[in-house]
Amino acid sequence: MDRLQRFGLDVPNACIFCAALEETLTHLLFDYPITNSLWSRMLNWAGEHTPIGSWQEEVAHAVKWAKQSSGNGGILSSLFAMVVTVIWREMNLMRFQGGQF
Ligand SMILES: [Zn+2]
Incomplete structure (x- = not known):
């Protein structure tokens, strides 16, 4: 929603999951307690114990993992x-089809 607002669209920017904070990629995917717990x-489970960061930091980790030729990199980038994808699908179900998280 923050991205749609930057494009000039007049849309509410409250998070679809908690309705308490601004809906940003970092909040939806890594700050909201349930999605944070999932990640x-x-x-x-994959043996990675680094703290969860912002969207940009997590993408950087995923890119690094995808480039690894050994270890858990392939598993981590796939995870x-x-x-x-799962969180994005659930968000769209809730926003556009009245689903529940
Ligand atoms: Zn929220």
């Missing part, structure tokens, strides 16, 4: 894509 649990 944190996936990282722990990142899966988690972002």
Whole structure:
């Protein structure tokens, strides 16, 4: 929603999940407690114990992981894509089809 507002669209910018904070990529994907827990649990499962950062920082991690030729890089970058896709799908279900998180 913050991106749509920057394009000049008059849309409410409250987070679809909590309705309390501005809906940014970082908040939706990594600050909101449920999505933060989901990503944190996936990282722990894959043996990665770095703190969760902003959208830009997490994308940088995913790019780094995708370029690794050994270790868990392939798993971690795939997990990142899966988690972002699942959260994005749920957000769109809630916003456009009345689904629940
Ligand atoms: Zn929220």
